[in-house]
Amino acid sequence: MIPEIGHFALIIAFCLAFVQTLVPLLGAQTHTAQWMAVAKPAARGQLLFIAISYACLTYSFIIDDFSVLYVANNSNTALPLHYKVSAVWGAHEGSLLLWVLMLGIWTVAVTVFSSSLPRDMVARVLGVMGFVSVGFLLFTLLTSNPFERIFPTPAEGRDLNPLLQDPGLVIHPPMLYMGYVGFSVAFAFAIAALLGGKLDSIWARWSRPWVISAWVSLTIGITLGSWWAYHELGWGGWWFWDPVENASFMPWLVGTALVHSLAVTDKRSSLKNWTVLLAILAFSLSLLGTFLVRSGVLVSVHAFATDPARGLYILIFLAVVVGGSLILYAIRAPYIKSSGQFEIFSRETALLINNVLLLVATLTILVGTLYPLFVSALNLPSLSVGKPYFDLVFSALTLPLVLVVGIGPFMRWKSTPINQVSKRLLKIAAIGLAIGLVLPVMVAGRNTILVTLGAALGAWSIMSAVYYLFKNIRLTEHGTHILHRIRKIPHAIWGMSVAHLGVGVFVLGVTFVSAFEQVRELPMQVGQEAELSGYLFRFDGVRDVQGPNYFSKQASVRVSKNGEPVALLLPEKRTYLVQQNPMTEAGIDSGFLRDVYVALGEQIDDRTWGMRLYYKPFVQWIWLGAMLMAAGGVLAASDRRYRLKLKRRRKAEAQDFHEQQVTAVS
Amino acid sequence: MIFTVVLLVGLSCAVALALYAMRQNIMLFHTPSEVVTGEVPGNRLFRLGGLVVAGSVIKADDGLTTDFGLTDLNQSITVRYTGLLPDLFREGQGIVAQGVLNEEGVFVAQEVLAKHDENYMPPEVAASLKEYRDSLPGSMAEYGYEAP
Numbered sequence: 001m002i003p004e005i006g007h008f009a010l011i012i013a014f015c016l017a018f019v020q021t022l023v024p025l026l027g028a029q030t031h032t033a034q035w036m037a038v039a040k041p042a043a044r045g046q047l048l049f050i051a052i053s054y055a056c057l058t059y060s061f062i063i064d065d066f067s068v069l070y071v072a073n074n075s076n077t078a079l080p081l082h083y084k085v086s087a088v089w090g091a092h093e094g095s096l097l098l099w100v101l102m103l104g105i106w107t108v109a110v111t112v113f114s115s116s117l118p119r120d121m122v123a124r125v126l127g128v129m130g131f132v133s134v135g136f137l138l139f140t141l142l143t144s145n146p147f148e149r150i151f152p153t154p155a156e157g158r159d160l161n162p163l164l165q166d167p168g169l170v171i172h173p174p175m176l177y178m179g180y181v182g183f184s185v186a187f188a189f190a191i192a193a194l195l196g197g198k199l200d201s202i203w204a205r206w207s208r209p210w211v212i213s214a215w216v217s218l219t220i221g222i223t224l225g226s227w228w229a230y231h232e233l234g235w236g237g238w239w240f241w242d243p244v245e246n247a248s249f250m251p252w253l254v255g256t257a258l259v260h261s262l263a264v265t266d267k268r269s270s271l272k273n274w275t276v277l278l279a280i281l282a283f284s285l286s287l288l289g290t291f292l293v294r295s296g297v298l299v300s301v302h303a304f305a306t307d308p309a310r311g312l313y314i315l316i317f318l319a320v321v322v323g324g325s326l327i328l329y330a331i332r333a334p335y336i337k338s339s340g341q342f343e344i345f346s347r348e349t350a351l352l353i354n355n356v357l358l359l360v361a362t363l364t365i366l367v368g369t370l371y372p373l374f375v376s377a378l379n380l381p382s383l384s385v386g387k388p389y390f391d392l393v394f395s396a397l398t399l400p401l402v403l404v405v406g407i408g409p410f411m412r413w414k415s416t417p418i419n420q421v422s423k424r425l426l427k428i429a430a431i432g433l434a435i436g437l438v439l440p441v442m443v444a445g446r447n448t449i450l451v452t453l454g455a456a457l458g459a460w461s462i463m464s465a466v467y468y469l470f471k472n473i474r475l476t477e478h479g480t481h482i483l484h485r486i487r488k489i490p491h492a493i494w495g496m497s498v499a500h501l502g503v504g505v506f507v508l509g510v511t512f513v514s515a516f517e518q519v520r521e522l523p524m525q526v527g528q529e530a531e532l533s534g535y536l537f538r539f540d541g542v543r544d545v546q547g548p549n550y551f552s553k554q555a556s557v558r559v560s561k562n563g564e565p566v567a568l569l570l571p572e573k574r575t576y577l578v579q580q581n582p583m584t585e586a587g588i589d590s591g592f593l594r595d596v597y598v599a600l601g602e603q604i605d606d607r608t609w610g611m612r613l614y615y616k617p618f619v620q621w622i623w624l625g626a627m628l629m630a631a632g633g634v635l636a637a638s639d640r641r642y643r644l645k646l647k648r649r650r651k652a653e654a655q656d657f658h659e660q661q662v663t664a665v666s
Numbered sequence: 667m668i669f670t671v672v673l674l675v676g677l678s679c680a681v682a683l684a685l686y687a688m689r690q691n692i693m694l695f696h697t698p699s700e701v702v703t704g705e706v707p708g709n710r711l712f713r714l715g716g717l718v719v720a721g722s723v724i725k726a727d728d729g730l731t732t733d734f735g736l737t738d739l740n741q742s743i744t745v746r747y748t749g750l751l752p753d754l755f756r757e758g759q760g761i762v763a764q765g766v767l768n769e770e771g772v773f774v775a776q777e778v779l780a781k782h783d784e785n786y787m788p789p790e791v792a793a794s795l796k797e798y799r800d801s802l803p804g805s806m807a808e809y810g811y812e813a814p
Contacts, residue, residue: 352669356676364684382695382790384713389691393683521749523729582753601750604729610750
């Protein structure tokens with residue numbers, strides 16, 4: 001009964017989404033107030049019924065209702081409760097339900113925080129979001145119904161994919177989806193602005209916190225995925241350029257560009273066309289990401305659906321959304337006037353360079369990801385584009401980007417006297433270069449040109465961010481207490497500095513771990529010792545461990561350095577009872593400056609096991625840097641100028657004036 | 667104006683970079699039959715896919731080097747890999763290896779990929795098997811192979 005209620009609620013949600021699309025959009029076009037007013041209640045009602053549907057599916061998981069096909073395929077009585085709850089999004093059907101739930105939440109958030117916007121704008125935004133929802137709900141109902149029953153009811157479920165039974169992976173998909181779906185808000189705003197023909201900087205100011213929030217979620221989602229791969233796959237890697245990883249990374253890159261170009265449109269009213277295009281692209285790539293992952297077109301660990309009907313549906317939907325919005329853009333874009341002019345040395349140009357580099361990076365990744373697909377579609381010999389391509393292309397584009405990250409904040413809007421800025425920045429650059437030369441020698445006792453470059457750029461962007469903050473503190477309300485001045489600094493400035501600091505931390509981490517990591521693969525006998533980068537690994541043996549739904553071989557490896565004990569690592573090889581897949585759980589001792597990492601291989605004889613040992617300097621900085629970027633986003637989105645009602649815009653303008661002054665004094 | 671120039675310069679750099687990197691880093695996929703008939707140029711990194719021949723897996727004394735046969739049901743090639751094999755590597759399974767062919771005709775793999783799903787067959791491997799599967803007397807399971 002419960003699953004049927006869920007199914008029925010989903011159908012009602014679909015009907016409401018349909019109403020939410022059609023009536024307000026027509027109302028906005030014909031200026032009919034009553035029709036426009038339908039948007040809000042329809043959106044809220046839709047969320048209510050999706051939530052009911054979602055709750056029904058979760059309930060079926062909790063009570064082990066294996067008469068529901070989806071539950072039978074993805075759960076088991078022995079599965080711990082928290083994994084039962086997260087198993088709802090463990091495969092295709094449920095994750096779609098999560099997608100529409102997220103979309104519903106974002107839509108209702110828009111209805112709550114849009115009281116200061118013009119009525120027709122709100123109606124159009126909600127209408128466009130309703131349209132996206134219609135597409136996904138119809139897809140779920142027609143091709144991927146999570147409430148389908150099976151008869152006879154199996155006595156036991158087939159269990160959740162063991163790969164997904166990890167705390168990191170419990171939160172990874174929802175965060176990722178929050179980000180993907182969040183870009184739909186910016187998309188809806190862009191389309192609404194194009195439809196209404198009114199594109200002013202209020203539109204940009206309005207979209208900014210939404211875009212930043214979506215971007216933060218996506219950042220956290222991707223970081224968690226990378227962190228999970230590092231822990232769970234036993235290969236010690238943190239990014240594989242797997243097509244599905246790329247699928248989530250491309251919207252992130254375009255989203256990052258969008259965050260920056262919105263700043264230009266908001267503050268200076270220029271680059272409007274470009275910003276609108278980026279908003280369309282960011283969401284299109286989110287849809288493409290969903291398409292690539294869900295259709296099973298790409299071969300990957302993540303691709304669990306391989307039904308051609310689904311692929312076809314998403315392809316058509318994608319064509320309608322992306323094609324439709326690009327056509328609308330092509331018709332309307334020539335009429336959008338950008339007012340602000342700027343010169344070559346200006347903050348606008350710096351942000352523009354940032355945008356171009358990010359977009360170009362996205363394009364090269366898109367080419368590398370889709371090229372093998374095109375080739376196989378043309379029946380040419382099958383080929384693959386591997387990690388070296390992406391490593392080369394991406395680092396070649398990222399290094400100049402990091403250079404601009406350090407310069408941008410010091411540039412003034414409109415035009416910057418270059419010699420004023422350059423004196424200070426050259427000093428920072430010189431110190432950065434010195435750090436680039438010395439730090440690698442301190443870390444690993446050697447250095448190369450590429451490592452110097454990476455370390456110098458990392459240090460450069462950290463120092464420039466810190467210096468920018470410092471300068472702001474110094475220039476705020478002279479003569480007052482330092483803590484008071486720190487509190488007075490707008491969150492936007494904190495946010496930008498923290499995020500740019502994160503970029504530097506990330507670059508340092510990537511540089512050091514890829515240049516100086518050490519790995520040893522060897523067979524180890526019980527009692528044997530092995531040395532790696534000054535750490536001594538002693539293998540004490542393997543014991544059997546019984547988990548709730550798996551049994552495991554757990555090795556015990558004692559790590560010491562210069563005779564001092566460092567850590568006891570317990571790498572495991574798990575075999576899950578139902579799916580019988582062996583899974584590696586690495587034993588890791590994480591530190592601020594290095595990780596030591598042990599993965600257990602196969603058993604060679606009674607007393608000997610294959611072992612993989614890693615020494616990974618600065619690897620935690622990769623995720624630390626990414627989390628700092630996310631924290632910066634949270635700070636920036638919480639800036640008070642976004643919370644001001646339009647009536648009180650004067651205050652916000654005063655704040656703009658403050659920022660202008662701060663940059664002017666530099 | 668600035669906008670268009672920056673964009674065009676950026677785009678052309680991207681195209682040049684992508685083409686250069688592609689030329690260096692594309693890996694073709696080949697089947698054991700193609701290797702045996704000499705269609706594969708030597709000294710080039712490529713991907714070899716097929717089924718691990720039952721009973722062919724031999725561990726060397728160092729405990730790390732593994733030799734195994736890889737077949738497309740028509741021809742088979744010896745693959746040598748030094749290092750820990752992936753969790754799901756086993757006889758009869760469809761895998762893809764990445765490496766170079768040495769002078770003795772042994773494929774020296776730098777990487778062995780087996781996916782995290784016991785029922786998974788790499789699509790290139792599945793496609794290459796189609797050709798010879800029907801000529802096999804008896805079912806694939808009789809020979810210890812997993813069907814795609």
